[in-house]
């Protein structure tokens with residue numbers, strides 16, 4: 001199963017990705033997570049990426065394409081993967097297409113999470129993330145049991161630097177101008193599928209599972225519902 005999750009910042013890609021990869025047993029490849037890990041570790045890649053991320057701008061295509069190419073070459077991605085946050089531009093999509101064509105491993109489905117801009121602003125400004133394990137929370141809809149502590153690992157819960165409202169608005173504009181054109185790109189290739197990302201997290205998961213099951217049954221044998 002080779003899947004791309006598409007959708008604006010805050011659509012719920014990371015939230016759904018964690019659930020879907022558990023079901024299908026494929027790696028979750030999030031370019032945002034890889035970049036944030038590099039920023040935390042202070043690598044040259046992280047130092048270069050940080051200024052773009054803090055402003056809500058995209059990291060240059062050549063940096064991202066090289067990073068994803070390396071990740072897809074790892075053994076766990078040989079039989080499938082779920083891409084979250086990549087591709088983000090048409091040049092990135094073309095580079096991915098060349099890579100998967102070369103390996104004769106085409107993308108099965110591009111699942112687009114559809115949600116209004118007002119909803120995503122509220123989701124992003126209220127999002128909190130565990131600094132240790134990356135688990136995603138929301139101050140209103142999914143708060144941690146103990147304030148400031150991750151339910152899974154006990155790590156500190158923090159607000160992402162790019163979840164401040166002024167940065168969120170720039171990220172949405174960047175999405176509109178640079179990432180939304182990918183919808184036509186994948187529609188023309190006959191692999192784009194839309195689901196509504198409005199409703200509870202469980203409801204959105206059910207919709208995603210129903211679509212993905214048309215392409216490949218879950219590894220855990222679970223029902224679509």
Ligand code: AP5
Pocket residue numbers: 007008009010011012013014015016031032033035052053054056057058059060064084085086087088092123124126127128136137138139141142162171197198199200201204
């Ligand atoms: P990245 O980390 O990819 O951020 P993003 O695409 O902006 O996506 P988000 O992580 O903000 O949102 P999400 O859709 O995953 O939502 P989530 O599930 O967390 O990228 C960050 C930066 O890295 C970019 O700005 C760029 O600089 C750089 N970058 C990354 N990839 C790049 C690339 N390919 N090229 C160039 N640069 C790149 O949910 C959000 C909130 O909503 C959470 O609080 C959650 O609890 C809540 N929520 C989720 N679902 C629901 C629901 N159904 N109902 C109510 N609340 C919900």
